[in-house]
Amino acid sequence: TSLALFFRARRQRLATHDHFKPRPIELRSDEVLSGVTGLIGNTPLIRINSLSDALGVEILGKAEFLNPGGSVKDRVALRMIDDAETVGLLHPHTGSRIFEGTVGSTGISIATIARARLGYDVTIIMPDDVAEEKVKALHALGADVERVRPTSIVDKKQNPYQNVARQRAIDFGKHSSFDKPHVLQAPPSTIVSTTGDGEKPEDLIYKPRGFFADQFENRSNHDAHYDGTGPEIWRQTSGSVNAFVSGAGTGGTVAGTGMFLKSMNEDILVVISDPEGSGLYNKVKYGVMFDYKESEGTKRRHQVDTVVEGIGINRLTDNISLALPIIDDAFRITDAEAVAMSRYLVQNDGLFLGSSSACNLFACIKLARKMGWQKGQTIVTILCDSGNRHYSKVRDFACVNDEYLKKAGIPVNPGLVTELL
Ligand code: PMP
Numbered sequence: 001t002s003l004a005l006f007f008r009a010r011r012q013r014l015a016t017h018d019h020f021k022p023r024p025i026e027l028r029s030d031e032v033l034s035g036v037t038g039l040i041g042n043t044p045l046i047r048i049n050s051l052s053d054a055l056g057v058e059i060l061g062k063a064e065f066l067n068p069g070g071s072v073k074d075r076v077a078l079r080m081i082d083d084a085e086t087v088g089l090l091h092p093h094t095g096s097r098i099f100e101g102t103v104g105s106t107g108i109s110i111a112t113i114a115r116a117r118l119g120y121d122v123t124i125i126m127p128d129d130v131a132e133e134k135v136k137a138l139h140a141l142g143a144d145v146e147r148v149r150p151t152s153i154v155d156k157k158q159n160p161y162q163n164v165a166r167q168r169a170i171d172f173g174k175h176s177s178f179d180k181p182h183v184l185q186a187p188p189s190t191i192v193s194t195t196g197d198g199e200k201p202e203d204l205i206y207k208p209r210g211f212f213a214d215q216f217e218n219r220s221n222h223d224a225h226y227d228g229t230g231p232e233i234w235r236q237t238s239g240s241v242n243a244f245v246s247g248a249g250t251g252g253t254v255a256g257t258g259m260f261l262k263s264m265n266e267d268i269l270v271v272i273s274d275p276e277g278s279g280l281y282n283k284v285k286y287g288v289m290f291d292y293k294e295s296e297g298t299k300r301r302h303q304v305d306t307v308v309e310g311i312g313i314n315r316l317t318d319n320i321s322l323a324l325p326i327i328d329d330a331f332r333i334t335d336a337e338a339v340a341m342s343r344y345l346v347q348n349d350g351l352f353l354g355s356s357s358a359c360n361l362f363a364c365i366k367l368a369r370k371m372g373w374q375k376g377q378t379i380v381t382i383l384c385d386s387g388n389r390h391y392s393k394v395r396d397f398a399c400v401n402d403e404y405l406k407k408a409g410i411p412v413n414p415g416l417v418t419e420l421l
Pocket of ligand 1: 071251309354
């Protein structure tokens with residue numbers, strides 16, 4: 001028949017092709033990941049070649065920018081939602097809504113996971129001066145965005161955007177209709193928490209709930225790193241780590257990862273990279289948290305996180321408090337140093353990273369120099385997000401925007417990096 005002729009011709013055609021020979025391939029059963037959340041975590045650890053070669057010390061970065069939501073915050077968002085489901089604060093398909101205040105990364109992570117789980121709506125409260133692409137990404141993911149007056153992440157008061165998010169979650173709980181419950185999931189056997197007055201556990205199951213994720217105070221943040229980032233680093237280095245360097249925004253990364261590594265080997269140093277204007281450096285060094293810039297009476301108070309975004313804080317969050325007992329040292333990284341490192345990494349490693357990663361890597365070289373470390377020592381840090389995240393806005397774009405830096409009086413000096421190498 002014509003079909004048989006077709007197959008014979010095809011066989012003859014393939015047989016003449018050099019590559020038509022089966023090769024032995026090792027088969028693995030763990031290669032298909034479950035949806036987008038399967039992509040979260042297990043990030044590669046990369047050697048920063050330029051810095052490691054120059055210093056002799058191995059400088060390794062955890063490539064968190066490869067998470068599907070683009071940052072380290074995917075781990076935290078996933079854990080916060082998982083834990084909230086476990087204790088009965090969130091149930092899929094009940095019309096519940098997740099609220100969070102964030103400068104962006106955590107919001108994008110929450111919105112991604114909420115979509116993957118089908119059934120949570122998301123409201124993100126963010127300052128109205130953050131990069132426009134973050135807002136666009138949130139809208140694309142189906143989240144509602146409410147913009148509020150911008151404040152510095154290092155503000156001494158509670159972050160207003162966190163307060164607004166908390167209030168919105170409370171209001172949502174009050175105003176949602178409980179008449180028509182949509183319950184598709186059996187109630188968990190252990191419901192340990194309520195947010196309302198006099199709620200009986202069974203009420204929790206049927207209500208569309210407003211859940212305030214509260215990354216600053218939520219222990220799930222710490223736990224994501226204690227159970228994920230820390231063990232991964234230990235495995236990837238075969239336990240051969242001398243120091244872990246991290247900035248702190250909420251403090252979750254340094255608290256969870258640092259505590260895990262210390263629990264495996266208490267000689268591992270846990271070190272903070274603290275941007276200008278943040279109070280953590282003083283807290284670690286002198287036990288007092290104060291904004292040194294204010295005390296110096298400078299006018300740069302509001303430029304504090306103009307260059308370095310996402311890390312630095314002037315109040316003790318729950319996650320920072322967990323971290324404090326294990327922090328061994330801190331380095332203050334200036335805006336100019338963060339800019340110099342950011343540019344150095346693009347030029348020498350082809351790595352276009354966000355400013356907090358640059359800050360972390362600068363602290364790595366300061367630590368290596370201070371300790372007099374040489375060959376055989378290893379410092380691990382976090383590459384939190386990519387520079388792509390920060391394109392559209394002058395403030396975010398600062399590391400590569402000469403005009404902005406000039407206006408802000410921040411010198412561009414590659415020597416800041418090279419003289420330490
Ligand atoms: N880098 C970036 C870009 C961030 O958004 C954050 C979180 N605010 C951090 C670093 C700091 O991580 P953590 O909140 O765990 O301290």
